[in-house]
Structures are given as C-alpha cells and as structure tokens.
Amino acid sequence: MLAKRIIPCLDVKNGQTVKGTNFVNLRQAGDPVELGRTYSEQGADELVFLDITASHEGRKTFADMVERVAAEISIPFTVGGGISELSDVEAMLSAGADKVSINSAALRRPELIDEIAQHFGSQVCVVAIDARMDDQGWTCYLNGGRIPTERGLFEWAREANDRGAGEILFTSMNHDGVKTGFANDALSRLAEELSIPVIASGGAGEMVHFRDAFTIGHADAALAASVFHFGEISIPDLKLYLKKEGINVRM
C-alpha cells in the first residue's frame, strides 16, 4: 500500500536553513545538505528545499546546494522559490532535483503549469498554494503570503490540477507557525475535489496533528519545518506513533 509521506521543509537563505514563524522572524537552523542527509537517514520520505534568497549570488549558491543534495542524498527532493519560467525548472532538474515547486509564478501565469507538465511530466510539477481564511473564505496569496489575490483556494487548486500539476502543496497561513494542527477541513475538501495528491503544510506542533492531517484531512503527505529542525518531534518517533495509530508509513 502506498505510504503516507513525512516531508521536512528546509528554507534556505544564502546557503543556510532558516524557518520563519508566521512567515517573519527568521531563526538559523543549520547547513541544508547536512540537515537533509540527517532527515533522510532518520526516515524522512522526501525533502523540500525552498530558496528564500533574493540576490543573484544567493541563487547561484542555491543551485550549488541542489547539486550537492543530488550527489549526497538518496531520497527524492523538491526545490522551490523564485522559479518563474521553464528555464528555471530546467536548471533545477539538471542540477538533480526530482521536482520543482512553483507558487506566485503560477498564480501570475497559470500556463507555466501546462508548460512544465508538457516538457517534464506532471510528476515534476508541485503547485504550492499559500492561502488564508477570513469571512470571505480561503484566499490565495502571492510572494510568500504578502499580497492577497482574487483567487480562491479551491478553484485555483482545481485549475492547477486540470492544467497538469502533479501535486498540490497547501499551506494554511492561519495555521502556519501556530502549532495547533493542520487546516484539516480545507485539506479534506481538497482531497475530495482533486485527482492529484495533496501535501498538508502549516500548523504541525504535535505528533497527533500529523495523524489528523491523514485521517481527518485525508492528506497524502504532511510537511513541517520547525518541529523537526528544533528537535521538538523526531521523525523515527513520529513514524512509530503513526504506525501505531494505524497509518501506513514507511518504516
């Protein structure tokens, strides 16, 4: 049976991992390749590396890091951050990434999804969506959650699905950094409406939150950062717990 996946996410700035709380206040958390290898050895199923560098030099550093990850780590990994055209995707894939995650660029120009799917296959294309819920429902945000758009979460996710996305990585901005659990209602609706896997992101604080993302949210994978980086939850403990709770995970 296909296993539910646990995915540590590493935000990378100038070659170092960082993690924000509610998308601001960054704290240092180590060397990304070292950290990635440690997670891989502990049983992480995939890794996500997000480039949050703005400068040109920073981008070069990130590409070098992607090559090191590909050479040193033997599980699949996704890279994202600043990917806005096909040539960026090509560069990341030839550096050794298995998948790319696109976010603002896809909202600005949805055809990018079709292009990636046609050129490299759907399995390469992870569409990341940052959304916040208010009285009007769930709204998608651009630029790391700074700029609201006109797009609703569910209709945008559906469109991305239909254009050829391979997976949806949904981050609830209401839940991110708060550590009170994932946005299970929205996740469950995404799982019902989409024909592609959904990765839950934002809100992990305790092991039970992962269980709920799978059992209530029907997510295919759960992503977290700080609970892993700061040792609040260890991946082997989490896997044992989930297995005990009847969830099919890779041991």
Added chain:
Amino acid sequence: MKVAVVKYNAGNIYSVIHALQRMGVEPVLTDDPEELMRADKVLFPGQGEASNAMQYLWQHRLDEVICNLKQPILGICIGQQLMCRHSEEGNTRCLGIFDTKVLRFQPHRHEDKVPHMGWNDLKVRKEENDPDMLFKGFQNGEFVYFVHSFYVPLCPWTVAETNYIQPFSAALHKDNFYATQFHPEKSGSVGERILSNFLAL
C-alpha cells in the same frame, strides 16, 4: 569493474550516476555500442515517454545492442517498460526482451491517483525459498520509491510485485536481463542494497 549507463533521451539519468558514485563506482554514460558491449554491468535508467525513447534507441541502433548484451543489465522505470514487448504509451513497439505489454493505470476509485507516486512496499517472490539475486537480504514489507503512470502486469518474469490499484510487476528478471519499475537510486538504503546486489552479480 566497468559500469556503463545507457545514454539516451530520457530524463533523470544523473540520479543513477550519483547513486553509483556514492557506492564508490564511477560509471561511464555512453551510447557507443562498443563501450556498452565491453562493460561488465549496464544500467538502463530514466524517466520519459515511451515512443520518443524508442525512436531514439532505433535511430542510434541501441535496440539491437541492448537486446544482444550478455552481461547483467538493469532497466529502471521506463527502462523496464522499454524492455517489454509493447507499451500503451504512444502505442509503442518496444524491445521485446520480456514478452509482455505495458498498460496505463486505470483508477477504480477516487483515491487511485495516477501517477503512482511515492513509497510503496514490495512482495518479493521466492523460488525454492530463495528470492531473486537482486533482492538478497531483502525483507518483505520494505518500501521503495515509485513514479509512474504505466505498469507491467504480473507475468512469468515477475520477481517482485507491488499492489497499487492492482498487483503489478515491481521487478522482472530473465537470464541476464533485470528490471525494476521503482527507482532504487531514490530508495534510500534499501535501494542502495538492490543496486549493490546488481553490481555483485
């Protein structure tokens, strides 16, 4: 030991090269028939579309070369599919090493997502109590990494199977020809053991 990786127009070939390098093997990436024939072991990996891949192999006469190899060769992912007789993908005639067809997954339920992507467990078949050499030291229930929309049905050459939508061939073996649908190069320590079993053949 001389290890060659077949160079053709499929993607994701470098992850196999990296995996071999992590194991201390420096493979050559080549489409030169002589070099492929001289190698002790050949790997035929990749991700891609069947008809384009076959076209490339025909144009470079690699179809004959691969079919006539006498040393162990390991097809991975699309490599396994191309080693079969025919693929539904692009209605493509393939190499015919394994006399079976390659079919597209047909979802039965909403939860059956295509491609089959992620970690799934293997059931290794045993002949007279012994698993295929590729799976020496393997314990049932170990997980490997898959990414594919087409699959090889169970057939006489199936040496390991996985269940997704229905049971299918996760690995094939006939004479010197080995193949896996999953990616050993992306399957952590389990995958490394499978690659090292192949290199030890």
